[in-house]
Amino acid sequence: MDMQVVPARKGNYNLQDYEKLRESFSWEDVKKNFTWNTTGKVNMAYEAVDRHATDPAKKDKVALLYSSPEREESMTFEQLSQESNKFANVLKKYEISKGDRVFLFMPRSPEFYAAFFGILKVGAIAGPLFEAFMEQAVRDRLQDSEAKLLITTPDLLYRVPLNELPKLEKIVLVGGNKEDTNKFIDYNKEMKEASINFSIEWVDLEDGMLLHYTSGSTGKPKGILHVHNAMIQHYATAEWVLDLKEEDVYWCTADPGWVTGTSYGIFAPWLHGVTNVIRGGRFTPDDWYTTLEKNNVSVWYTAPTALRMLVSYGEEAVKKYDLDTLRHILSVGEPLNPEVITWGLKAFDLRVHDTWWMTETGAQLIVNLPSLEIRPGSMGKPIPGVEASIVDNEGNEIPPNQMGNLAIKEGWPSMMRQVWNNPGKFESYFINGWYVSGDSAYQDEDGYFWFQGRLDDVINTSGERVGPFEVESKLIEHPAVAEAGVIGKPDPERGEIIKAFITLNDGYDDTKELLEDIRQFVKTGLSAHAAPREIEVKDSIPKTRSGKIMRRLLKSWELGLPTGDTSTLED
Numbered sequence: 104m105d106m107q108v109v110p111a112r113k114g115n116y117n118l119q120d121y122e123k124l125r126e127s128f129s130w131e132d133v134k135k136n137f138t139w140n141t142t143g144k145v146n147m148a149y150e151a152v153d154r155h156a157t158d159p160a161k162k163d164k165v166a167l168l169y170s171s172p173e174r175e176e177s178m179t180f181e182q183l184s185q186e187s188n189k190f191a192n193v194l195k196k197y198e199i200s201k202g203d204r205v206f207l208f209m210p211r212s213p214e215f216y217a218a219f220f221g222i223l224k225v226g227a228i229a230g231p232l233f234e235a236f237m238e239q240a241v242r243d244r245l246q247d248s249e250a251k252l253l254i255t256t257p258d259l260l261y262r263v264p265l266n267e268l269p270k271l272e273k274i275v276l277v278g279g280n281k282e283d284t285n286k287f288i289d290y291n292k293e294m295k296e297a298s299i300n301f302s303i304e305w306v307d308l309e310d311g312m313l314l315h316y317t318s319g320s321t322g323k324p325k326g327i328l329h330v331h332n333a334m335i336q337h338y339a340t341a342e343w344v345l346d347l348k349e350e351d352v353y354w355c356t357a358d359p360g361w362v363t364g365t366s367y368g369i370f371a372p373w374l375h376g377v378t379n380v381i382r383g384g385r386f387t388p389d390d391w392y393t394t395l396e397k398n399n400v401s402v403w404y405t406a407p408t409a410l411r412m413l414v415s416y417g418e419e420a421v422k423k424y425d426l427d428t429l430r431h432i433l434s435v436g437e438p439l440n441p442e443v444i445t446w447g448l449k450a451f452d453l454r455v456h457d458t459w460w461m462t463e464t465g466a467q468l469i470v471n472l473p474s475l476e477i478r479p480g481s482m483g484k485p486i487p488g489v490e491a492s493i494v495d496n497e498g499n500e501i502p503p504n505q506m507g508n509l510a511i512k513e514g515w516p517s518m519m520r521q522v523w524n525n526p527g528k529f530e531s532y533f534i535n536g537w538y539v540s541g542d543s544a545y546q547d548e549d550g551y552f553w554f555q556g557r558l559d560d561v562i563n564t565s566g567e568r569v570g571p572f573e574v575e576s577k578l579i580e581h582p583a584v585a586e587a588g589v590i591g592k593p594d595p596e597r598g599e600i601i602k603a604f605i606t607l608n609d610g611y612d613d614t615k616e617l618l619e620d621i622r623q624f625v626k627t628g629l630s631a632h633a634a635p636r637e638i639e640v641k642d643s644i645p646k647t648r649s650g651k652i653m654r655r656l657l658k659s660w661e662l663g664l665p666t667g668d669t670s671t672l673e674d
């Protein structure tokens with residue numbers, strides 16, 4: 104089959120004519136879909152939950168369809184509204200108010216979503232943490248955000264270094280409690296006593312709503328602040344890109360610890376009142392298929408790493424399942440291999456639609472729309488209302504077919520509003536009116552964007568962004584490690600794996616046991632996905648004269664590429 108292009112299929116898509124909409128488009132029109140457009144009263148939790156809960160035609164519709172290996176449960180919009188009201192009352196009782204940071208560190212569960220909307224209902228800022236984070240990752244985020252309250256489980260509590268978190272006043276424990284009731288709050292007990300009525304805190308569109316930490320190439324993870332206004336873009340992209348309709352059953356596989364798991368695992372489907380499948384735990388290929396089949400999923404948003412896993416599991420497996428309801432598949436987080444698109448056509452008779460965006464952008468920006476042809480390997484075109492381009496380092500646009508910085512014209516609705524505690528970092532993203540993404544790409548003559556790689560040292564392993572600095576810092580905490588340089592090494596299944604180069608302190612030998620011990624040290628101290636899969640011992644780590652690790656040089660060595668300009672290398 105000719106993989107040059109995959110033509111659009113005929114279908115009743117929400118968005119038929121991309122070019123026409125681009126021309127006539129205004130974000131003002133999208134705003135008409137929201138209650139606040141007429142009442143002036145704003146809160147994401149109202150638009151995503153309470154609005155449907157107070158609509159007699161919608162209130163008994165299933166909002167959340169939850170399953171994990173241990174538990175299955177569903178919640179209607181009315182139930183989700185009441186449960187989140189109860190949690191909002193609990194938060195209020197413990198004096199959480201507008202602007203406070205409240206973090207969630209727990210597995211996906213119905214309680215997570217009730218608590219999440221409870222946080223928004225009091226006007227506080229929610230900070231979801233990935234459940235696999237270990238002590239250092241948890242500490243860095245809670246310290247930087249000065250979180251006042253944390254919701255977690257007794258099992259995860261050992262990873263929360265309480266004595267290093269003076270600003271953390273209370274901890275809500277889901278499923279058990281501790282004796283110290285000055286510090287600990289029993290979720291189940293409080294929820295039993297809490298009223299199902301709550302008067303929501305109305306906020307401004309520009310008020311903080313969500314804090315997601317993400318990695319850069321230098322320094323600790325940065326807190327990316329999103330505001331309620333982002334809902335405008337979540338709503339619009341759910342319609343055009345996810346192609347969501349009233350009767351759909353939607354599944355986004357991402358954990359809410361990552362931005363995809365909030366923007367598209369929470370907001371996008373629920374703003375449209377669509378039934379949302381939530382699946383906790385780890386997955387085998389058969390779990391993916393079973394979840395799709397059992398829930399009659401019609402729209403599925405996932406990641407290349409998961410799709411690649413299914414490709415290697417084989418086409419035969421697909422035939423064991425009845426996936427007739429599935430009509431639309433999307434992908435995000437890493438380059439989508441053309442092979443996956445070929446496979447999707449064979450295995451599901453469906454196209455896989457790539458989407459490009461970032462934690463900082465809050466919502467999809469460059470996408471493959473159902474009504475456009477797919478050019479395998481391309482991320483697609485910018486959504487209506489968004490201008491994307493390729494710019495040079497001064498922020499000047501450059502012609503088609505030339506590689507440069509992938510950049511977005513400032514001012515789309517879901518753009519981050521702050522890097523927490525770090526205004527300088529925030530400013531550094533913008534040049535000459537463009538948000539510069541850190542990705543390199545080119546644009547073809549027809550306006551399709553083609554991803555080429557990261558321009559900085561950020562690693563993308565299985566779709567998860569890892570900052571080399573964070574891993575290096577952890578590595579050198581190990582008594583055997585003197586210096587460390589960390590890079591992403593290309594890998595067919597994971598996109599990149601983390602490879603660490605280290606030097607050893609005197610008295611330590613380069614043994615298999617030691618390297619495994621160092622790997623475990625990162626895994627248990629930081630998080631599993633940040634642990635290097637490969638560690639190589641060197642006599643020295645290349646550094647610039649100013650002491651910066653030359654990761655680029657390490658990478659060139661690793662890949663056997665020319666080393667380029669090494670004039671700044673220290674002797």
Ligand code: PRX
Nearest residue numbers: 435436437438458459460461462542554568
């Ligand atoms: O390098 C790009 C890659 O993931 C980065 C953003 O990561 P994160 O903030 O964790 O957000 C991921 C999900 C929104 C980008 O700078 N990336 C994301 N989508 C794609 C991608 N690379 C290639 N193709 C994509 N579709």
